[in-house]
Structure formats: structure tokens, C-alpha cells
Amino acid sequence: MSSVDISIYKRPEELLQNLIRFDTTNPPGNEAPLMEYIDSLLTAAGFETTFLAKDPARPNLVTHLKGRGEAPPLLLYGHADVVTAANQNWTYPPFEGRIADGYVWGRGALDMKCGLAMMVASLLRAKDENLQPAGDVIFGAMCDEETGGAYGAKFLVREHMDIFKDVKYAISEFGGYTMYIDNKKFYLIQVAEKHHCSAEITFHGPSGHGSVPIKDSAMYKMGKALVELNDKKLPVHISDVTEKMINIIASHISEPESTYFKQLLNPKKTNEMLEIIKDKTGNFFDPLLHNTVNAIMVKGGERINVVPGEVTLYLDGRILPILNDNDLRDELINVIGHDCDIKITNYEQAKADADLSLFDMLSDILKGKEPDCIPIPIIISASTDARLLAKLGIQTYGYLPIDLPDGFSFMSSVHAADERIPVKSLYSGTDAIYEAIKRYRG
Structure with missing residues (x-):
């Protein structure tokens, strides 16, 4: 040694x-x-x-x-x-x-x-x-x-x-890495994270021979659900942490971007503003204001000539810390309807609130080295x-x-x-x- x-x-x-x-x-x-x-x-x-x-x-x-x-x-x-x-x-x-x-x-x-x-x-x-x-x-x-x-x-x-x-x-x-908005340097200090939630959605419908047209099959129902999930955002939710973050950003950038960011906090305007700022910020802010789901896997059908009567869609969900798995289930139902079975298969609840007691100290350390940075x-x-x-x-x-x-x-x-x-x-x-x-x- x-x-x-x-x-x-x-x-x-x-x-x-x-x-x-x-x-x-x-x-x-x-x-x-x-x-x-x-x-x-x-x-x-x-x-x-x-x-x-x-x-x-x-x-x-x-x-x-x-x-x-x-x-x-x-x-x-x-x-x-x-x-x-x-x-x-x-x-x-x-x-x-x-x-x-x-x-x-x-x-x-x-x-x-x-x-x-x-x-x-x-x-x-x-x-x-x-x-x-x-x-x-x-x-x-x-x-x-x-x-x-x-x-x-x-x-x-x-x-x-x-x-x-x-x-x-x-x-x-x-956290701790930098992001630039309107030529201002922001240091992002992580204080909370979204909950991970896996879900299975099972669709049922008539089955039969693949040579016979079958309407409203389980596969088609799943397809419609995927289109809905792709085209519609889940509801807007504004946590205290995200509100504080967006207000700090808005107070340090120029117009019209400052107004765009302030209006992110108006649920009636949030999605519109996300589209406006997307060219400069990508999708960074979207998951901080919504629960999200992504389709990961599909299980259904065993033979090429048999229409399956049951198809299961597997989702990776991420839930804002102010909400829980029941909230996500309700939001999914509102998007894809009741004609399916939704099962939460894994839910890992993270901390529901954030203790910001050390935030000022950690911010001061960064500002001591870079007075113009914004934590x-x-x-x-x-x-x-x-x-x-x-x-x-x-x-x-x-x-x-x-x-x-x-x-x-x-x-x-x-x-x-x-x-x-x-x-x-x-x-x-x-x-x-x-x-x-x-x-x-x-």
C-alpha cells in the first residue's frame, strides 16, 4: 500500500x-x-x-x-x-x-x-x-x-x-451540470426525482382465423390506444420545485422568453409554451410538468394465421413526486378509455417532497467560483x-x-x-x- x-x-x-x-x-x-x-x-x-x-x-x-x-x-x-x-x-x-x-x-x-x-x-x-x-x-x-x-x-x-x-x-x-438559456448559465441541482412505475394494459377482443376480417380485435384496440398515447399529453402538474425553478429562470432571461417561461406555470398555457421554447430547450421541461409513459414491449399472438383474443402492452411510466400510481392509472383511463385492463406491476415511490435546506449553501459554493452563474x-x-x-x-x-x-x-x-x-x-x-x-x- x-x-x-x-x-x-x-x-x-x-x-x-x-x-x-x-x-x-x-x-x-x-x-x-x-x-x-x-x-x-x-x-x-x-x-x-x-x-x-x-x-x-x-x-x-x-x-x-x-x-x-x-x-x-x-x-x-x-x-x-x-x-x-x-x-x-x-x-x-x-x-x-x-x-x-x-x-x-x-x-x-x-x-x-x-x-x-x-x-x-x-x-x-x-x-x-x-x-x-x-x-x-x-x-x-x-x-x-x-x-x-x-x-x-x-x-x-x-x-x-x-x-x-x-x-x-x-x-x-x-445534478450539478450546466444548461444555457438566453446565454445565461444555469447550474441544475437535483433535489427530487420522478417515481418509476411499470404498467401492463391488456386489451381483449374477438379471435379467429387470420383469413377472416375481424373488427375491434385486441390488436386494433391496442393500436388505437398507442395512437392516443402518442398524440395526447397527460395532464399538467406544477410542483413547488418546478415552480421555483421556472420562476428563477424567468427572472434572469430577457423577453419574450421570460414571458414564455412564466406562462409555463399556467396549466392552460403550459403545452403551448412548451412547443414555443422547444427549439431552444428540447424536451427538457416537458417531463417536469407531466407524468409520462412510453410503450416498451408488446405481448400477443402465437401463430401468424390466428387473430389473438388478448394483447398486452407494457409501459414505462414516470410519475411526478407530488402524485402516485393511482393518479397515473386515472390519467391513462382518461386517455385510452375503460375498454382494457390496467395493472400496475411495479411502483417505486420516491420522496414526495424536497428539503431545500442545503440548497443555498450549495448554490453559494458555485456562485463563489462563478458569480454570474444561476443555480x-x-x-x-x-x-x-x-x-x-x-x-x-x-x-x-x-x-x-x-x-x-x-x-x-x-x-x-x-x-x-x-x-x-x-x-x-x-x-x-x-x-x-x-x-x-x-x-x-x-
């Missing part, structure tokens, strides 16, 4: 390169070698570490930075697994971790080995500078986030909840391990500050070919997390 270079915290891009070079594609994950590498850095710096595993090949790593006992613990956590890079056309090999054109390229560069690199670098720096924060800092490197967390956060919450004792606040993914709170449409930690009453802030150039779409780059992060963002992001550790008071 003495040969381990803990000064790597001064070179977070190199740390990230090393993490990317571990292929932790999930499935199967195989996060153990990466965890052992992080462990080697932490133990060489003097941290005591613990491995907690449901499967030895897929361990989670936990350590503590001792505080002064003046505040509750702060949790830093992130996942080590990544989605597949197969069948994608990459400019550079996805697990090479190459630096080119001012970026670190590779699978996990954004989601979320960059965050692990920032957190580990911050902890190594804290140890090197003998920083003793107000409260303990708990760090968790977790596995299996990309496929639900059964071996990672879900396992830890169920089997080892004691490691989260007294934790109220946490820092993790998926805003956001709800994200994806699911993260935050939903699992929320079961213990923990408020997670997605706060991995990533300064992206104007025109670079974070969400379009995650899970895609040529995932990459600006090298300079690793330095500013690491500094921001280190500052959060210093300033945190509970």
Missing part, C-alpha cells in the same frame, strides 16, 4: 481515467476490482474501510472521515457500475479513458465515475490537509445502481441501515439510488458540478456513445464537493 500515490487527488482526471478502465458493465457488474482500487487509495491515506457485499464479486465500499461531532453526518455516495457500450459507435474505445480535445472519454465519464472521482479526491485532500469537518462524512461506493440496486443501495438500506444512522442529507448524482433546483425524470435512501428519510442532492460548454447536452450524452466530461470540470467539481464538506453544518 505504501507505493500507492495518494497525491492523485490533485489530478482528478487521472483518477477518473483509472476508474473508467475497470469494465463494470452491468450486467454482470463485476465491480470488485474497481472497489479494491478505491480501497487501496483510501487505506493508504489512513482511512478505515469496510466492504459489504451480497455477492463477493459485487461489493460496496464504506468509509468515514471523522468530524468534530457538531453536526449530523453528511453522506457522499455514488455507483461504480455502468451501462453497456456494446453496439455503439465510439470515437475512442469506451474503457480506455483517453484524454482528447480537453475531455476524458469513456463509459461512466458522466454517469457516474466522474462523481466517484470527485468524492474520492475530496476525501484524500481532506485527509492530506487534516480537515476535520463539523460532522462525520460517510462515503459509500455502491454497485448495481443501473439495474435497480439489489446488490447495492437496496441491499445496504435493508441489511445495513446502521451505516446511515443520523444521516439527513447526502450528495450524489444526477436552480430540479426534479429529474430518471431514477437513482436516492429513491432508496429516501426510505430512511435522507434527502439527496444531485450535486456533481460539471461545467459543460453551451450546446453540450448532458442527458443526450449519458448512456450514449462518446460519453465524455471536460477535464477542467473535474477540478472545479472536486473543489465544490470539498467546499461542501468544509461548510456543511447540518
